[in-house]
Amino acid sequence: MTNKYEKKLATPSGFRDLLPDEARKREYIIEKVREVYSRFGFEPLETPVAEFEEIIVGEKAGDFNLFYLDSNKERQSDGEKESIALRFDLTVPLARVVSQYGNALPRPFKRYQVGYSFRGERPQKGRFRQFVQFDADVVGAKSIVADTEMISMITEVMKAIGVSQFVVRVNTRTLLNSLPQYIGFAENLLREVLVILDKSEKISKDEFVLELSRLRISEQAIKKLEEFSGIAGERGGVIESLKAFFGDYQDAMPGILELETIHEGLSSLGIQTEVVFDMKIIRGLGYYTGPVFETQSTRSS
């Protein structure tokens, strides 16, 4: 007997099943992370997987690979059709919740959310169109203490899920914003310079120099950027290097002060070598202003 559905006995590409062995592992990790987030005072939030398109897209357009929801019933109905799409992250829904509920939420609003996000793109190898995100955010806290607490929480999360060899690499955008004037390149090139800084570990030194010179940045400035991108490692040492690098350039002081505050906070919590400062940590260019961080496993494979 042939089965007419045979070729479709599968998940669509970019979607996958977790059979019990894998599902149990995911549950375990989610439970462990949830425990740490709760211990740090974060509260759960759930938002639907679908939002109005204009919430997701905002004033930008085009660059989103969204999955739109389309139901036959709505197509038939008279009223204006609402455009609804699956979220691509958990940050946009958080922003909507904060705007929508306003003062009904406590401040600071510390929330975590674990849930699926989606990409409406042809999946490349190893990429998924449905994937889990597990966000923790603090809304309405001005102090750098909130960032320090977040970094400290990350180290607890890694330990809780059994990753003992890891490093959290920290930088601050505040400091990066002072680069153009001090090093000597045009303000409007900062974005492109940061993109090159961001990938400096993945390209050779020659490519690094080549890409910067394509931006018509002076040889001397490139040398300075090379030096800056190499400042990384033990936190106290990085602070000393940054002070030496920037000398008495006043605009760099707020950024260095941020790192000093984070360093002291972490040290008072007994957090040492597992958190370093690294000038090559840039993160997404659209979102971030102050401290940025990234965590890596350091277990040699």
Added chain:
Amino acid sequence: MTNKYEKKLATPSGFRDLLPDEARKREYIIEKVREVYSRFGFEPLETPVAEFEEIIVGEKAGDFNLFYLDSNKERQSDGEKESIALRFDLTVPLARVVSQYGNALPRPFKRYQVGYSFRGERPQKGRFRQFVQFDADVVGAKSIVADTEMISMITEVMKAIGVSQFVVRVNTRTLLNSLPQYIGFAENLLREVLVILDKSEKISKDEFVLELSRLRISEQAIKKLEEFSGIAGERGGVIESLKAFFGDYQDAMPGILELETIHEGLSSLGIQTEVVFDMKIIRGLGYYTGPVFETQSTRSS
């Protein structure tokens, strides 16, 4: 200042947020139910929220209010467009998994799954287009012992989530299938008779009789159906009533035997008044064959 997005600072209708107080309650309940399911040997399964349309719809057509996923990227691509939709339950994905992975799964395959399901319809008041389902199923167990275990597990779930006043009402389709011949109406009317039986608690006795007589069922048969639908309550008593009702009608024996087996199994587990037998319990007409059950809170409001 006016905000051009103001009118859309909301979830689409039929979708909702759970702010921390509610989200915490949902997490608590999910955790408690998960514990009970695990204790009974059920293992977690995760499937994606989206499936191929032909998996969801099967050979039927039309009657599904699906949300189709539509991405701009796919619209532009050359290849054949795959039709993908959000699942409307967790049972169809389970059937796919069982077919797809076959012998790679243990038998019996006892799995639970907690996840969102979707309805692509204009939501009515109090109905959601995204909602959580929490299924436990046993695949590949022939014995009525599996059903007994399931009923026992339901009582544990209710206690675990703090609902102390509840009743599980049990029936079996095996018995219902013997009704047409014994009571005296056409086989092909069984489905419609069951629909009326199913809603007999929500309509008056006169309406019950009226709806049955519209099917051109004899007055005597209607009387019998009325009597049958009233058989409900303490399990041992129901079994006696059924034996009296069916007399020596042999085709009713398998159904009665199923109920006796369930009764004995539950009694040996110390489960008494919280599980009753009730001939008005019918459940969905498409899916079920053997035992069916339904749980209600009995707390007076």
